[in-house]
Amino acid sequence: MSSLEDIIDQKIGEVRTESLDFTFGEIVNLHSNKELIIQPEYKRLFRWTDEQKSRLIESILLELPIPQIFVMENMDGSLELIDGLQRVSSVIQFIEPSLLTAIATEENKTEYLVLQGCDLIVDLNGKTFEDLPLRLKIRIKRSSIRLVIIKKQSKSFLRYEMFKRLHTGGEILASQEIRNCSARILGEDGVIFYTFLLEMTSHPAFKNCIETLAQADKEKKGDEELVLRFFAAKNAQDLFKGSVRDWLDDYMENIILKKIDFEYETETENFRSLFTFIYEIMGNGAFVKYKGDNPIGGLAPVLYEAVTVGIFQVLDQIRNIQNDLVRQKIIDTVQSEELKYFTGSGANKRDKLQGRIETIKNALLELV
Structure with a gap:
């Protein structure tokens, strides 16, 4: 009979992950090239207000820590976003909103994000990406975020459980x-x-x-x-x-x-x-x-x-x-x-x- 340790070790082996740092510029390009996928089924989850999105941009410019995101590796090698939609979508909307057409909703049309509600750098309010000096545009694009990649070799049910557990801790999603x-x-x-x-x-x-x-x-x-x-x-x-x-x-x-x-x-x-x-x-x-x-x-x-x-x-x-x-x-x-x-x-x-x-x-x- 397997010991408790053996059972846990076996389960750990059934989920394979890899952690990599990507710049936001790379993430935008991955999404543009359909290598980072946001499924249409997720569109109703894009609920951040413009103030919340703006404060994320403000945090990136101030080089504050941004929580990691989770993606799932598909059989064709593409990455599917399963946690971090708000963060990724907010940055894409700020830099290139046309890329979000497939996940637009009536409440969240893919117009250029005009920053508002920034309270640490109030001078950012009212500005779009194009309004920023080149140095700040580059800073946003070169800022990095940690991606945890759930490898395609992981068992599908455990990948499902991971998604469910990532999202059931809060009240944002029904x-x-x-x-x-x-x-x-x-x-x-x-x-x-x-x-x-x-x-x-x-x-x-x-x-x-x-x-x-x-x-x-x-x-x-x-x-x-x-x-x-x-x-x-x-x-x-x-x-x-x-x-x-x-x-x-x-x-x-x-x-x-x-x-x-x-x-x-x-x-x-x-x-x-x-x-x-x-x-x-x-x-x-x-x-x-x-x-x-x-x-x-x-x-x-x-x-x-x-x-x-x-x-x-x-x-x-x-x-x-x-x-x-x-x-x-x-x-x-x-x-x-x-x-x-x-x-x-x-x-x-x-x-x-x-x-x-x-x-x-x-x-x-x-x-x-």
Whole structure:
């Protein structure tokens, strides 16, 4: 039997890294030559304000330490940025913003960065790269930053784990954003699953049903998380141990790593059929609380789980029942003391998850 030391040594050997210092000028050139890649999936993560970007430029000019960045070596030898997007993108935007067109967002258009908010060198405020003296332009381009390269020989799952751990320590990235960006690190199967999630979010009935999802959650890929959450609640209740984030992480990883079966064609049909039915019955009042017959508040994830999976489990039996009867039964059940028990305090427990789904299911069966 292997000792603890042997097990740890083996794991260390499964991740190969190399650390190199690159100048920012070299980084800009690498990105221009497509040798340093920023995937389009990462575009929503570019959220620094102009003040934050400007202070980075100020720090570079003052030769202050800049934290290292992490890149992943692809099979063709190109480097893919997996941590340090804000730093790299800010410098590229300052020097040559046209290179960032592929990762532009409505909030972060790739215009030349005009420095603002610099408080150590206030004379920098209002200046672009072209406004700087040649000596300062050269200083920025020749300043270096440490790149930690995760070699292509490293095992894909450990590369995935590294990305996830790099990003779960802070509050900047939402859980689903981390899943989306890191899924592709696991290879083609990760890309396939991520593409599947995107396709499901585009289904018109689903989009209508989740209109009550807060805009801030939509901007953080909350719609994609809801798709994942439905399939996890339908197929993997046994994986739920109290943390929704860990539950969805584990479920997605198990699918991508083929530890559990996921029939894409069947699940696509299940999803579209279910949400078409829910839309016809409830519209955008499907997953909210009610006061009498009036919907109140925004989308409640615990009600989303209960209503979607509860209906799915009896869909064939209730499909031909009058829409008004089904709608009223759901509205009444959402306000029942039984469902409030399963969606109130301590709702993030497996028995509460199962209880709220069963409550909707059993209520609907009363109509049969």
